[in-house]
Amino acid sequence: MTPDLSLQLAPRRERNLPLANPVMTASGTFGYGTEQHLFDIQRLGAIVCKGTTLSPREGNPHPRLAETPCGMLNSIGLQNIGVEALIRDKAPVWAAWRVPVIVNIAGDTVDDYARLAARLDSIPGVSGLEVNISCPNVKAGGSEFGADPAAAAQVTAAVRAATSLPVLVKLTPNVADIVSVAAAVAGAGADALTLINTLRGMAIDVVRRRPVLGAVTGGLSGPAVKPVALAMVYQVAGAVDIPIIGCGGISSGRDAIEFIMAGASAVQVGCAGFANPRAPLDVLEGIEQFIAEKGIASIRELVGAAKG
Numbered sequence: 001m002t003p004d005l006s007l008q009l010a011p012r013r014e015r016n017l018p019l020a021n022p023v024m025t026a027s028g029t030f031g032y033g034t035e036q037h038l039f040d041i042q043r044l045g046a047i048v049c050k051g052t053t054l055s056p057r058e059g060n061p062h063p064r065l066a067e068t069p070c071g072m073l074n075s076i077g078l079q080n081i082g083v084e085a086l087i088r089d090k091a092p093v094w095a096a097w098r099v100p101v102i103v104n105i106a107g108d109t110v111d112d113y114a115r116l117a118a119r120l121d122s123i124p125g126v127s128g129l130e131v132n133i134s135c136p137n138v139k140a141g142g143s144e145f146g147a148d149p150a151a152a153a154q155v156t157a158a159v160r161a162a163t164s165l166p167v168l169v170k171l172t173p174n175v176a177d178i179v180s181v182a183a184a185v186a187g188a189g190a191d192a193l194t195l196i197n198t199l200r201g202m203a204i205d206v207v208r209r210r211p212v213l214g215a216v217t218g219g220l221s222g223p224a225v226k227p228v229a230l231a232m233v234y235q236v237a238g239a240v241d242i243p244i245i246g247c248g249g250i251s252s253g254r255d256a257i258e259f260i261m262a263g264a265s266a267v268q269v270g271c272a273g274f275a276n277p278r279a280p281l282d283v284l285e286g287i288e289q290f291i292a293e294k295g296i297a298s299i300r301e302l303v304g305a306a307k308g
């Protein structure tokens with residue numbers, strides 16, 4: 001018997017989002033999927049592309065990356081090609097793919113998010129939106145919205161009203177109470193939640209006596225954040241009844257199974273791909289091996305299993 005790895009990320013929506021398996025790529029770590037030739041990306045559950053804004057962006061001053069023990073800091077600042085180039089150059093490629101592509105959208109204002117959602121609504125090749133209210137590296141928008149339940153709900157409701165696509169909302173861990181933000185976003189019409197984005201951090205160059213990153217602070221990702229992400233997934237899963245996508249330091253099938261047992265329906269692999277470009281596929285094969293060894297018929301049996 002072949003175990004069933006499939007799931008639904010937007011089970012209540014007419015334009016729903018079926019995934020063949022729970023392994024997705026995390027926004028900003030996998031480009032547009034078109035750059036990747038090291039493994040068959042059609043085997044993945046879904047691809048999430050780089051955060052996309054209405055106009056192209058140059059991003060933050062360099063340096064933008066710093067390695068840390070068990071992870072990395074980034075301060076990219078949402079460098080991206082802009083929504084029109086994405087529609088012209090990337091979406092037609094995605095339209096021929098089996099793997100669904102979800103566009104991560106970011107804006108400075110609520111209206112920016114709504115305009116992006118409306119523009120992408122009927123573009124072939126776009127299977128869903130991930131609303132980025134959690135980027136710690138921009139002055140306007142980003143985690144400014146994600147830090148406040150009312151503002152997070154306002155962005156979500158505006159996107160929901162502008163599109164019939166499945167809407168995922170990516171949350172920031174840089175808050176006192178992620179559960180209240182998650183509940184507000186779920187109440188405003190999100191189909192699923194992605195958590196977590198990066199934790200704000202910094203590094204100092206002691207020779208130059210200056211911050212390492214051009215933008216001073218950045219977002220921490222990688223194995224160092226996994227326990228934080230796992231705890232937040234567990235907490236939020238107890239409070240909302242929409243699917244959760246776990247993200248944060250996942251580099252193996254076992255890591256992914258931990259997130260699924262904490263309550264995630266799917267997982268995103270991000271930072272691990274910088275050290276091992278095959279990481280998303282390794283995670284998928286690790287999940288397959290785990291459930292085959294344990295004789296589990298469907299991955300859905302494991303969602304929230306650690307809750308007892």
Ligand code: SIN
Nearest residue numbers: 075076077078135137
């Ligand atoms: C960035 O572009 O600065 C990172 C994106 C994010 O954290 O959402």
